[in-house]
Amino acid sequence: MAVAAPIRVLEAQYRTYRRTWRGSVISTFLQPVLFLTAIGVGLGTLVDDGAGTSTLPIAYLAFLATGILPATAMQTGSSDGAWPVMAGFKWRKDYYATIATPITVRDLILGRFGFAAIRLTFVLTIYTIIMALFDAVPLWPGVLGIPPAVLTGLAFTALVTAYTCTLENEIGLANLFRFGIVPLFLFSGTFFPVSQLPDWLEPLAPLTPLYHGVELVRKLVLSDLEAPLVSSTSMWVHLAYLVVVLVIGTALAVRFLDRKLLV
């Protein structure tokens, strides 16, 4: 029973998602396509033709695509821990309905994260196919980027869920995206190597989960890439960092949601 309980939550999530996915699907796929077209193909042509000054041994489009993959995972994962969670305890209040049954807060969190992992895998697989269609990265080894990107997304789901559970209203969510997620998106090595950051900013990059996601994806998918385009840190360090963030985020999410619901 106790083992099956999170699966019940996952099942319910799926049933709700089946009715509501249409609203989010366009924006989910449109964004990477827009980035790849405008920045990758457009700007990339300029970068690659940089009259002998180009520092990239590979097409900029490939560099960008492998950054956008975990960055998209971060955005999808963060959104999943933001508005739906606030809806759960504040607007729709469906979490109160769930925990009135044998389901516990822990089951609820684990089931939600389980479903988030499935949804991330689906979104990132489609995205990997789009990358291949754009000739950015071939399907193989492109698919190697999916698991670390899913892990990145999930780490953000956990952290953002925990954060959302400490809030009273959605102002804090808008601020999180404005001052947290968007800067991470821009400065974690997604669009350009972290080594290009101003000196005072560069040491901060390895503190963010997205940085490790981006590094891990690139090291797996673009195995020829060398410093300073990627760091010389071991892939295990990136993996361990993301796993630790996920575990701590999950523990905090359970604790804070518990505090929110069981008053």
Add this chain to the structure above:
Amino acid sequence: MAVPLVIAESLTKRFDDITAVDSVDFEIHPGESFGFLGPNGAGKTSTMRMIATVSPVTSGTLSVFGLDPAADGRQIRGRLGVVPQEDNLDLELTVAENLYIYGRYHDMARPKIKEKIEELLDFAELTARRDSQVETLSGGMKRRLTIARALINEPDLVILDEPTTGLDPQARHLLWDRLYRLKQQGATLIISTHYMDEAEQLCDRLVVMDKAKIVAEGSPRALIDEYAPREVVELRIHNGMEAAIEQLVKLAPRIEPLADRVLVYTDDADRTLKEVHDQGIVTDSALVRRSTLEDVFLRLTGRALID
């Protein structure tokens, strides 16, 4: 007598500096329909949430099915049906899907859930709406669906927090009818309400709550017998209210002056009414009725249930 399903001793709930439930004692027995009657803010919801194991007990003891809510929450909730004060149905899903998901939360097998869904849709008179999105239902239908959802796991104890608040009279009567049927089938119900007619209709036994405390306990009949004379003469008096009150005090053992009328409690309303007129008291209107729980509450607290 059978072992009580719920036992509360000195049960207390505090939120920061507010004491929502102040050292209450009660027992709820199998097969009875037990009520918490009290005005808004009396502590009814707080008490019920503790029984439903979704609110930690501050102090005192509480046992549900002989189990401890703090330690055995999952087990207790598996045997409970809960109808919260505010509906929290999944508005995007259909009527049947809402029931189905709840069945799954209770770890029921699919065929069993399917069977229960048909039975409960029939019970809640929602069979025609089984595939409607919940968003499109009326308030009364949503409430009936919430009740049906609470019954999916064939609970041993059903908790209903203000089941008919906010519904129009017709929807209320249909709901009462359903709850009455449930009671006839032998279900144990806990009902909170601030409607005295609801308490009188549905509860075998009730406690009157006011300001976090239980102020009286008994069957509706026993409470009325104990705290209110049999009948009430309600007098509306526009002019000379104060003079009238002075005269009325001499006529009846107890009177209750309200803003726009005076309640005169008596064992023989016809005689009292005659005496009122014999005394030459001028009234705009006079109404004779039987005492209700409303009068009990007024007697106990000096205030009306609904203000």
